[in-house]
């Protein structure tokens with residue numbers, strides 16, 4: 001085994017089916033995850049061409065984006081959502097695809113259920129019609145967000161055409177200071193390298209900080225690779241990975257497990273692995289991060305100030321800042337501390353897992369949500385919800401004045417009834433602060449860790465969780 | 472207007488400039504219009520929140536501007552199409568009538584999604600993009616010609632060399648951008664890969 005090879009290239013080479021006339025590689029896809037929003041047109045296309053689903057046993061579906069998180073009575077009150085849901089039910093029935101619908105115990109955000117069911121495993125190629133598919137890279141898989149035409153390709157052939165990206169090593173070292181989370185690591189990386197910085201790259205996150213993170217924290221980091229422009233982000237599999245997978249529904253057991261462990265270890269980057277580019281981050285220098293603008297790269301440490309336009313040289317960059325401040329109603333050079341919040345959303349595939357809810361509940365416990373704030377918690381999956389219930393978290397949130405919802409994407413993209421109104425400012429544990437993302441064209445979003453969002457709910461404003469004995 | 476098909480070596484049309492960096496897919500097609508099971512009719516919602524107020528009154532936007540009516544070459548700046556993998560974004564543009572995009576740079580998934588619809592998504596330097604935008608704004612009737620064989624963009628006396636990933640260029644000029652049929656040619660190799668690659672998904676439901 002070549003000790004200089006990185007995981008990305010090993011997994012790619014293993015899955016290469018052919019070189020296509022276009023010069024792209026044809027890659028075999030081990031696992032295809034499907035949800036209701038981006039799949040109906042793809043099923044339609046294969047049907048029209050008289051094709052079928054090539055490997056239904058490698059295809060798994062759930063419903064997450066449009067699912068209402070309060071009243072889930074069918075038919076949904078939104079008939080468009082109902083139509084998408086029925087289309088997925090019909091398509092999965094017709095093509096014999098396992099569907100984790102609302103009537104199962106396992107429904108949830110696609111990037112949360114794959115890992116928690118043990119479907120996501122090291123060394124795999126994974127595709128899903130959703131850009132946050134990069135999440136699954138936390139297990140040492142290479143996972144691609146794809147568009148509808150590629151969903152059609154994967155359905156019909158279990159392969160897709162891709163050009164091999166370069167690989168950048170993102171090396172993170174040192175102990176995370178109190179109040180600083182995986183979310184802050186990735187927000188810092190995106191702020192440093194820019195929202196375009198990762199275009200053409202896969203990101204390998206490594207170093208002692210990453211090695212010390214739980215699987216859930218690794219998922220948070222890989223999840224937002226795409227916000228930094230990198231379609232794929234991954235962490236090498238290790239004991240933490242194997243321990244997480246043990247006894248999951250679809251993970252290998254018994255003799256198969258021995259074989260699997262051997263294979264999984266063999267795909268990890270070699271000890272002298274080389275990369276096309278290198279970037280290093282000192283975790284000890286990090287502060288809790290918060291965005292001030294309209295893309296996830298427009299973020300600062302809570303103890304920093306919004307950049308001053310006059311300090312920026314690049315006129316394009318100046319223009320981006322101006323546009324962002326214009327939408328947000330903030331000023332150059334201002335601090336984010338003390339900004340009054342209207343809505344707090346804790347959830348999404350970035351931070352809707354059990355450890356996120358525990359951390360938020362810890363901050364919330366014994367406190368009340370500020371009267372001016374509407375706050376809600378949306379668990380990422382039914383399994384997360386069940387675990388939270390077993391630990392008494394919904395009561396903690398409810399006593400504090402949070403609304404506790406059913407699993408789904410909810411206000412991460414507001415395709416369901418959970419939406420911002422007018423110019424409301426939200427503190428959100430999700431991943432995108434684009435204009436209009438949370439359902440109101442003039443609405444405004446601040447991205448931060450679940451703990452920071454929980455503290456903002458209590459204080460009615462953005463606060464530094466490191467102050468006042470909160471952490 | 473017919474959807475793209477077959478070999479795409481050249482295309483030409485009037486330009487429509489949409490200025491600004493980092494124009495994301497939520498702007499190109501707001502998520503609430505994605506609640507559809509078919510792509511038909513998406514064209515009218517392209518840039519909807521940029522084009523209409525919350526009350527539905529039209530705003531100033533090139534896609535509302537009569538001078539650019541019928542234009543098919545979209546001009547954009549840096550990191551166009553960033554954000555989600557939703558193919559609804561290029562679909563909305565295609566169904567609005569866009570047949571080619573020229574920008575300073577793109578989000579990767581978006582550029583691939585465009586190609587998969589037969590829409591060349593080319594890059595030019597920021598200077599050249601600005602020149603073209605100015606030309607088109609001054610004289611919206613100017614026709615922009617695109618030659619994928621020579622990677623050239625022409626407009627009146629102006630001529631620029633443009634770029635796009637070689638694999639996308641090959642796919643468009645060879646008419647193999649409709650990837651499914653190209654992939655299906657390798658059925659035997661797909662079967663071989665399936666039996667060769669270890670997989671440990673255990674079905675124990």
Ligand code: SF4
Pocket residue numbers: 064065109110111130132348349350408409412413430431
């Ligand atoms: S939670 Fe948000 S980012 Fe994640 S899959 Fe759902 S909509 Fe996409």
